[in-house]
Amino acid sequence: MGTMDKIKSMLLNQQKKVEEEIILLDKDDPVNSEAPVESSEPGTDSWVADTHTRTVAVKKSLQDILIKIKRALQSMASGKYxxxxxxxxxxxxxxxxxxxxxxxxxxxxxxxxxx
Ligand SMILES: [Zn+2]
Structure with a gap:
Protein backbone atom coordinates (compact mmCIF):
# COMPACT_ATOMS: atom_id res chain seq x y z
CA MET A 1 0.00 0.00 0.00
CA GLY A 2 1.47 3.33 -1.02
CA THR A 3 1.74 6.27 1.31
CA MET A 4 -0.97 8.10 -0.59
CA ASP A 5 -3.35 5.16 -0.28
CA LYS A 6 -2.62 5.01 3.41
CA ILE A 7 -3.33 8.70 3.89
CA LYS A 8 -6.43 8.45 1.73
CA SER A 9 -7.95 5.62 3.74
CA MET A 10 -7.02 7.49 6.91
CA LEU A 11 -8.83 10.58 5.63
CA LEU A 12 -11.87 8.54 4.58
CA ASN A 13 -12.00 6.95 8.02
CA GLN A 14 -11.72 10.32 9.69
CA GLN A 15 -14.38 11.75 7.42
CA LYS A 16 -16.79 8.99 8.39
CA LYS A 17 -16.05 9.45 12.07
CA VAL A 18 -16.54 13.21 11.93
CA GLU A 19 -19.80 12.83 10.02
CA GLU A 20 -21.06 10.39 12.63
CA GLU A 21 -20.05 12.76 15.41
CA ILE A 22 -22.00 15.58 13.77
CA ILE A 23 -25.09 13.37 13.59
CA LEU A 24 -24.70 12.44 17.26
CA LEU A 25 -24.25 16.09 18.20
CA ASP A 26 -27.45 16.99 16.40
CA LYS A 27 -29.25 14.32 18.39
CA ASP A 28 -27.79 15.62 21.64
CA ASP A 29 -28.75 19.19 20.93
CA PRO A 30 -31.78 19.86 23.14
CA VAL A 31 -33.08 22.29 20.52
CA ASN A 32 -33.38 19.41 18.05
CA SER A 33 -34.72 16.99 20.62
CA GLU A 34 -38.09 15.57 19.72
CA ALA A 35 -39.07 15.06 23.32
CA PRO A 36 -40.26 18.31 24.83
CA VAL A 37 -37.74 19.66 27.32
CA GLU A 38 -39.15 19.98 30.81
CA SER A 39 -39.25 23.67 31.42
CA SER A 40 -40.81 23.55 34.86
CA GLU A 41 -37.48 23.47 36.62
CA PRO A 42 -35.73 26.78 37.11
CA GLY A 43 -32.56 27.10 35.06
CA THR A 44 -33.65 24.61 32.40
CA ASP A 45 -33.97 27.27 29.74
CA SER A 46 -30.43 28.49 30.30
CA TRP A 47 -29.22 24.89 30.33
CA VAL A 48 -30.86 24.36 26.96
CA ALA A 49 -29.33 27.56 25.64
CA ASP A 50 -25.88 26.73 27.04
CA THR A 51 -25.93 23.22 25.69
CA HIS A 52 -27.14 24.43 22.33
CA THR A 53 -24.38 27.06 22.13
CA ARG A 54 -21.76 24.47 23.04
CA THR A 55 -23.14 21.99 20.55
CA VAL A 56 -23.12 24.56 17.76
CA ALA A 57 -19.50 25.47 18.55
CA VAL A 58 -18.34 21.85 18.55
CA LYS A 59 -20.31 21.17 15.39
CA LYS A 60 -18.74 24.17 13.69
CA SER A 61 -15.23 22.92 14.42
CA LEU A 62 -16.16 19.42 13.23
CA GLN A 63 -17.53 20.88 10.01
CA ASP A 64 -14.27 22.79 9.53
CA ILE A 65 -12.39 19.52 9.87
CA LEU A 66 -14.77 17.91 7.40
CA ILE A 67 -14.15 20.67 4.86
CA LYS A 68 -10.39 20.19 5.22
CA ILE A 69 -10.73 16.44 4.78
CA LYS A 70 -12.83 16.91 1.66
CA ARG A 71 -10.37 19.40 0.26
CA ALA A 72 -7.50 16.99 0.88
CA LEU A 73 -9.40 14.18 -0.86
CA GLN A 74 -10.20 16.46 -3.78
CA SER A 75 -6.59 17.50 -4.16
CA MET A 76 -5.64 13.82 -4.13
CA ALA A 77 -8.07 13.18 -6.95
CA SER A 78 -6.59 16.03 -8.98
CA GLY A 79 -3.03 15.02 -8.15
CA LYS A 80 -2.28 18.18 -6.21
CA TYR A 81 -2.20 16.64 -2.80
ZN1 LIG B 1 4.46 27.05 1.35
Missing amino acids: GMCENCGRKIEPERLDAVPTATLCINCSKKGSKN
Whole structure:
Protein backbone atom coordinates (compact mmCIF):
# COMPACT_ATOMS: atom_id res chain seq x y z
CA MET A 1 0.00 0.00 0.00
CA GLY A 2 1.47 3.33 -1.02
CA THR A 3 1.74 6.27 1.31
CA MET A 4 -0.97 8.10 -0.59
CA ASP A 5 -3.35 5.16 -0.28
CA LYS A 6 -2.62 5.01 3.41
CA ILE A 7 -3.33 8.70 3.89
CA LYS A 8 -6.43 8.45 1.73
CA SER A 9 -7.95 5.62 3.74
CA MET A 10 -7.02 7.49 6.91
CA LEU A 11 -8.83 10.58 5.63
CA LEU A 12 -11.87 8.54 4.58
CA ASN A 13 -12.00 6.95 8.02
CA GLN A 14 -11.72 10.32 9.69
CA GLN A 15 -14.38 11.75 7.42
CA LYS A 16 -16.79 8.99 8.39
CA LYS A 17 -16.05 9.45 12.07
CA VAL A 18 -16.54 13.21 11.93
CA GLU A 19 -19.80 12.83 10.02
CA GLU A 20 -21.06 10.39 12.63
CA GLU A 21 -20.05 12.76 15.41
CA ILE A 22 -22.00 15.58 13.77
CA ILE A 23 -25.09 13.37 13.59
CA LEU A 24 -24.70 12.44 17.26
CA LEU A 25 -24.25 16.09 18.20
CA ASP A 26 -27.45 16.99 16.40
CA LYS A 27 -29.25 14.32 18.39
CA ASP A 28 -27.79 15.62 21.64
CA ASP A 29 -28.75 19.19 20.93
CA PRO A 30 -31.78 19.86 23.14
CA VAL A 31 -33.08 22.29 20.52
CA ASN A 32 -33.38 19.41 18.05
CA SER A 33 -34.72 16.99 20.62
CA GLU A 34 -38.09 15.57 19.72
CA ALA A 35 -39.07 15.06 23.32
CA PRO A 36 -40.26 18.31 24.83
CA VAL A 37 -37.74 19.66 27.32
CA GLU A 38 -39.15 19.98 30.81
CA SER A 39 -39.25 23.67 31.42
CA SER A 40 -40.81 23.55 34.86
CA GLU A 41 -37.48 23.47 36.62
CA PRO A 42 -35.73 26.78 37.11
CA GLY A 43 -32.56 27.10 35.06
CA THR A 44 -33.65 24.61 32.40
CA ASP A 45 -33.97 27.27 29.74
CA SER A 46 -30.43 28.49 30.30
CA TRP A 47 -29.22 24.89 30.33
CA VAL A 48 -30.86 24.36 26.96
CA ALA A 49 -29.33 27.56 25.64
CA ASP A 50 -25.88 26.73 27.04
CA THR A 51 -25.93 23.22 25.69
CA HIS A 52 -27.14 24.43 22.33
CA THR A 53 -24.38 27.06 22.13
CA ARG A 54 -21.76 24.47 23.04
CA THR A 55 -23.14 21.99 20.55
CA VAL A 56 -23.12 24.56 17.76
CA ALA A 57 -19.50 25.47 18.55
CA VAL A 58 -18.34 21.85 18.55
CA LYS A 59 -20.31 21.17 15.39
CA LYS A 60 -18.74 24.17 13.69
CA SER A 61 -15.23 22.92 14.42
CA LEU A 62 -16.16 19.42 13.23
CA GLN A 63 -17.53 20.88 10.01
CA ASP A 64 -14.27 22.79 9.53
CA ILE A 65 -12.39 19.52 9.87
CA LEU A 66 -14.77 17.91 7.40
CA ILE A 67 -14.15 20.67 4.86
CA LYS A 68 -10.39 20.19 5.22
CA ILE A 69 -10.73 16.44 4.78
CA LYS A 70 -12.83 16.91 1.66
CA ARG A 71 -10.37 19.40 0.26
CA ALA A 72 -7.50 16.99 0.88
CA LEU A 73 -9.40 14.18 -0.86
CA GLN A 74 -10.20 16.46 -3.78
CA SER A 75 -6.59 17.50 -4.16
CA MET A 76 -5.64 13.82 -4.13
CA ALA A 77 -8.07 13.18 -6.95
CA SER A 78 -6.59 16.03 -8.98
CA GLY A 79 -3.03 15.02 -8.15
CA LYS A 80 -2.28 18.18 -6.21
CA TYR A 81 -2.20 16.64 -2.80
CA GLY A 82 0.79 17.59 -0.71
CA MET A 83 1.45 20.86 -2.52
CA CYS A 84 1.52 24.04 -0.52
CA GLU A 85 -1.41 26.25 -1.53
CA ASN A 86 0.65 29.33 -0.90
CA CYS A 87 4.10 28.73 -2.39
CA GLY A 88 3.39 25.63 -4.49
CA ARG A 89 6.25 23.63 -2.99
CA LYS A 90 5.88 20.15 -1.65
CA ILE A 91 4.65 19.95 1.91
CA GLU A 92 7.06 18.09 4.15
CA PRO A 93 6.09 14.38 4.39
CA GLU A 94 6.49 14.46 8.17
CA ARG A 95 4.00 17.30 8.30
CA LEU A 96 1.47 15.43 6.15
CA ASP A 97 2.00 12.42 8.35
CA ALA A 98 1.08 14.44 11.42
CA VAL A 99 -1.56 16.63 9.73
CA PRO A 100 -2.89 14.85 6.61
CA THR A 101 -5.24 17.75 5.91
CA ALA A 102 -2.46 20.34 5.82
CA THR A 103 -2.64 22.62 2.79
CA LEU A 104 0.37 24.76 3.63
CA CYS A 105 4.02 23.87 4.10
CA ILE A 106 5.61 24.48 7.48
CA ASN A 107 7.16 27.77 6.35
CA CYS A 108 3.92 29.22 5.04
CA SER A 109 1.87 28.06 8.00
CA LYS A 110 4.41 29.75 10.27
CA LYS A 111 3.89 32.98 8.38
CA GLY A 112 0.47 33.21 9.94
CA SER A 113 -1.96 31.85 7.39
CA LYS A 114 -4.24 29.68 9.41
CA ASN A 115 -4.19 26.01 8.67
ZN1 LIG B 1 4.46 27.05 1.35
